[in-house]
Amino acid sequence: MRFEVLNRNTTQDFRLRTTDFIKMSNGNMNLTLKVWRQKNAQTAGKFVNYKAEGISPDMSFLEMLDVVNEGLIHKGEDPIHFDHDCREGICGMCSLYINGHPHGPKRAITTCQLHMRTFHDGETVTIEPWRAGPFPVIKDLAVDRSAFDRIQQAGGYVSVNTGGVPDANEIAIPKVIADEAFNSATCIGCGACVAACKNASAMLFVSAKIKQFSLLPQGQPERYRRVQSMVAQMDAEGFGSCTNTGACEAECPKEIKLTNIAGMNLDYFSAKLFRQEELHEQGHGEG
């Protein structure tokens, strides 16, 4: 069959379809938002209340904020600033501490994947930024997470240059090991674990990064060097220590396991021993 020109190529049809959509989205939820507003890192912030009206349960949480922001802009007011990009739970850019939970009340999802059907009409929703010393607020709900980048720069890699590497199938890796490494590698670097922790510890994030490499054969040569430099950078950034409360695991959108931390500690401990051994050997040689 041939495609016809008449299909929806008229403005009238086109409007019809748009109104179809509008009807569908006409939500009837009304909420009160209690939002943290802060002009910049230098100024003190405060909570400001907003009405979110005509919200549809099919909207994502960020789409709800879009609606509120459109209203603010129409009134000539500064929209609420928040970080976001992919809006499908993978880039790790969105944050938000919603009703006391990083990424909101539902398990295993990011804020951008949270939908308004999780809330009920008339509810008051409190929205705050990640609160942690090493994540200073930039504006409103957006914080600076560059400390995470610096930790990875300190050693989160395998030192290979482009080119001259062996064939991809030269080293077989047991599927269970590859899958386990993959589980650690799913961390999206969002920082919810830090926000959830009363000590602002970054252990869950750092250990996931370390575990991915320490499981794989490619990561072995630098295994002990890596753990030491990354942990040193983590400490230098001012993240707190881990007291095993497990809040990070409970709030992590990618369900990164606490066992990563145990693995990291083990590597860190043996690194210290290993190095001592190394020094010992050197001393021995000289003598």
Add this chain to the structure above:
Amino acid sequence: MSLDAKIPAGPLAEKWSKHKFNLKLVNPANKRKYDVIVVGTGLAGASAAASLAELGYNVKAFCFQDSPRRAHSIAAQGGINAAKNYRNDGDSVYRLFYDTIKGGDYRAREGNVYRLAEVSVNIIDQCVAQGVPFAREYGGLLDNRSFGGAQVSRTFYARGQTGQQLLLGAYSALNRQINAGKVKMYTRTEMLDVVIVDGKAQGIVTRNLKDGKIETHSGHAVLLCTGGYGNVFYLSTNAMGCNVTAAWRAHKRGAFFGNPCYTQIHPTCIPVTGDHQSKLTLMSESLRNDGRVWAPKTAELSQKLRKGELKVTDLKEEDRDYFLERKYPSFGNLVPRDVASRNAKEIVDEGRGVGGSGVAVYLDFAESISRLGEDAVRAKYGNLFDMYYQITDENPYEVPMRIYPAVHYTMGGLWVDYNLMTTVQGLYALGEANFSDHGANRLGASALMQGLADGYFVIPYTIGDYLATIGPKPVDTKHPAFEQTKKEVEERINKLLSLKGNKTVDEYHRELGLIMWEYCGMARSEEGLKKAKGLIHNLRADFWKNAIVIGENEEFNSSLEKAGRVADFLELGELMIDDALMRHESCGGHFRLESQTEEGEAKRDDENFAFVAAWEYKADNQPEVLHKEELVFENVHLTQRSYK
């Protein structure tokens, strides 16, 4: 100006090796005397920045997100192609080359595509060496899956998040060079213009998104790795921040724009639910390996389903139309994206669509679940199913998914020669930002391949040739062009900030998107395109009068950021329309209603349109000038694509 694609002469399989040999080299000790600017740190940018720094160049890299790891490449789900032939199923470099040329509907360069297929094998090796956890089989070796437009299994994947794993690999290589002091990374920094000195790109102007500081940066060469422009349609599968600004600013400084109308509409996305919709979510094409696409046989049945009088799981087998399997028996559900998308549109236009809006078809896993078991299906697609459930509140293990096409990828982009250089000396474009390798339609799992090929294996060779020619003399940052370009950027920002009208920037963007989708989407006609041109023209004029932009420059200002990007989309939209109007043929993703076969398939016109359209910007409100790069086919025979 005449276009020279600089494709090396000689047999296809020898072009790249010969070319590499003929390229000038920069002596290792001299490399540290050169500064290279890399804008964008997605797969193309991160791989380029890391590889160039490893060679010894000083690199300055930029991205607008808060970390290079968040570039839009992170969202790629399905996989990456490589001609490894690990399956022993008849794959080869030549077959990948052939599939890509054919998939692109014979609108790409043979030389470029062959090179892409050739280096594809190195990419997988590189990623594995970096510790990228690709899917493996029980024997410990790498697993593969099939993707649309191919009859071999050559796609490497990492569950449903291949993009994240590949990008984390490239990001780790980049981090290593940042640590070594060879790359200086600027995050939350947006490039707003290119600085051209004596006809050569020698720097950029940026805005620090945190505090609004406008700065200039100099370099011996500038690489734009800034991704695609699918967001001109407002709704697309792209991340919210994806934009055309860097490419468009470069275009206005002399870089020709190649094939702007070539857009890819992906067949399997979650349908729109309302006008609050801010973006669309892709359901990976890999799902078509095990999911069957269907619609009710009649419009009456569709009505009943939509009204809830009939449950989808109760619909009898004989009332279902597996239209892809029916029409394309040899490729079935795995036909290329453009074909699958147009067929879904056809179903909806016949009134046989499903879901609340009637603008969707089914993607059904019932058969696979009963054949393989729910666990096997979960192991393969678990995260995609979860994502679907999250968004729609429907469980795809129990009821079929509802899908509809959405804008996904732009094959068009800055015109580049074989060395990836644009028509401006020293200005390069890599990854989705260039137009180079996919012709009129990109095959699934080929964008990741192209981005990494450009960054890891092409630019490290080709850039040396240019740098060796211009020599290591430091760039003169005192040149008035730096101050002048900066001033122009500031003026534009001030003009945007002065807009205090009555319509938000998002409202303009949404309107532009509707016009583009309606008239320059899955089917295009002369009549519709002409109408769209007028509509966009008026919308743009209105924008510069009635838009509302809040706040000031010296702060974190999302309103200003968006305004700048939408202003550029409004100009790009018009060029896309011009290009689509000019191309009076159907090819790949560009479907002109006036040019179709009796069976409703795209009908190419090789006699008149076997060329790349490269558009030259002249001045604001003046028509752009079309330059044609004729495509020469010495190895493949041009046939009407058939997936029957």
